[in-house]
Structure formats: structure tokens, C-alpha cells
Amino acid sequence: MKFFSFWRSQASFRVRIALNLKKLPAEVVFVDLDADAHHADEFRRVNPQMALPALVEDDGTTLFQSLAIIEYLEETHPTPPLLPADPHGRARVRGLALIVACEGHPPLVPRIRRYLDRELNLRDTQQTAWRRHWTVETLAALERHLARDKETGRFCHGDQPTLADICLAGHATVADMLQIDLKPWPTVKRIFETAMAMPEFAKAHPLAQPDTPEAMRPKG
Numbered sequence: 191m192k193f194f195s196f197w198r199s200q201a202s203f204r205v206r207i208a209l210n211l212k213k214l215p216a217e218v219v220f221v222d223l224d225a226d227a228h229h230a231d232e233f234r235r236v237n238p239q240m241a242l243p244a245l246v247e248d249d250g251t252t253l254f255q256s257l258a259i260i261e262y263l264e265e266t267h268p269t270p271p272l273l274p275a276d277p278h279g280r281a282r283v284r285g286l287a288l289i290v291a292c293e294g295h296p297p298l299v300p301r302i303r304r305y306l307d308r309e310l311n312l313r314d315t316q317q318t319a320w321r322r323h324w325t326v327e328t329l330a331a332l333e334r335h336l337a338r339d340k341e342t343g344r345f346c347h348g349d350q351p352t353l354a355d356i357c358l359a360g361h362a363t364v365a366d367m368l369q370i371d372l373k374p375w376p377t378v379k380r381i382f383e384t385a386m387a388m389p390e391f392a393k394a395h396p397l398a399q400p401d402t403p404e405a406m407r408p409k410g
């Protein structure tokens with residue numbers, strides 16, 4: 191498998207975690223979003239949407255959209271499961287995941303930021319306020335669900351990581367990078383810390399990738 195990824199990409203981070211949890215090796219192809227490599231013909235042929243991640247199987251089957259890729263990995267490599275066995279549980283886990291992937295993440299992606307910058311002429315402070323606003327909204331929505339529901343365990347749904355934890359970890363990492371303290375959302379904070387203590391999550395962290403710029407790597 192070839193996995194097209196960028197260190198800072200939250201959606202790539204999700205697939206990295208799923209690949210690690212399922213112990214699936216993949217050859218990583220680094221696509222530098224900062225250098226606009228996702229707009230080059232070479233990558234456009236892989237994903238005409240020009241967004242990361244993408245996964246290409248050895249037979250050439252090409253997958254795009256992180257949640258679709260993870261669901262494909264779940265169906266082709268069911269162990270360990272990233273979705274619960276019961277329909278209600280699956281719907282809850284997908285619902286939590288979609289709070290992040292469909293609501294929280296889209297306002298933060300580079301093409302939206304580029305539009306705010308170039309078309310709407312928003313200054314840096316306004317753009318930071320935008321990013322913080324949507325990040326906090328999503329943290330609050332997750333917390334309200336997780337703190338209320340009896341299904342919440344060590345992880346978002348019971349005591350094993352699921353697709354919901356993969357998405358929560360990505361979003362909480364973005365919050366961390368925006369220097370948002372997670373204290374007001376204690377359930378999110380606890381689950382984030384539990385997840386990141388697992389090597390499968392920690393190794394997938396944006397600051398621990400081969401293409402992470404040296405200056406961004408944690409010191410010491």
C-alpha cells in the first residue's frame with residue numbers, strides 16, 4: 191500500500207493511527223501541502239480533490255477521504271475492531287467521529303484558510319480567532335456528548351479505542367497546537383491523554399513524522 195500523507199494534516203493523522211492500530215505496513219509518500227505539492231499533476235492523478243490523505247492499494251485501487259479509508263481498512267482488516275459490534279454503538283461512534291470530521295475540521299483546512307486570507311483579506315489575528323472558535327465549538331460538542339452518555343468509558347465508547355477516539359485525538363492535537371488548554375473539557379482531556387499514551391497514537395503524532403520540519407520537533 192502507498193499512503194499519501196503530510197505531517198501536519200489532521201486527516202492523515204487519523205489514517206496513520208488506524209494503520210498503526212491494525213498493524214498494517216504502508217509505504218508513505220510525503221506530499222508537502224506548504225509547497226502546494228497537492229496541486230501538482232502527479233498528486234491530482236491520485237486524488238482529483240487535491241486533498242490528503244489518499245491510500246493506493248498494490249492493485250492500484252485508490253481510496254480518498256480519511257473516514258472512508260478507515261472504514262475500508264476496518265472491513266478488510268477487522269482486527270482490532272475500530273467500530274462496535276452493535277448498530278447503535280456503531281452509529282454513536284460514527285456520530286462522534288463526524289462531529290470532528292464533518293464539522294470541526296473543515297473550517298481549518300488550508301483551502302479555507304487561503305480563502306480567508308486572499309479573498310476575504312482577514313488579518314492573522316482574525317484568522318487565529320476563526321481557528322480557535324471552531325476548534326473550541328467542537329471540543330464543547332464532544333464534551334457534552336461524552337460527559338452525558340453512559341457508553342463513555344476509558345475511551346469514547348467503552349474501553350477500547352474506536353474511530354471516535356482517532357478523530358478526537360486529531361482534534362485535541364490541533365487544539366494543543368493552537369495552545370488551547372483542554373481543562374474546560376475534562377472528558378475530552380482524559381480520553382485524549384489515555385489515547386496518546388498508546389504507542390499507536392503517539393507514533394502517528396504530527397510532530398513525530400519523518401517529514402516534520404526539524405524546528406517543529408519537540409526538544410529533548
Ligand SMILES: N[C@@H](CCC(=O)N[C@@H](CS)C(=O)NCC(=O)O)C(=O)O
Pocket residue numbers: 198199200201202223228240241242243254255256257291299300301302
Ligand atoms: N474530509 C477530508 C479532509 C481532507 C482535507 O481537507 N485534507 C487537508 C489536510 S488535513 C488537505 O489536504 N487540504 C488541502 C487544501 O485544503 O488545499 C478527509 O477527512 O480526508
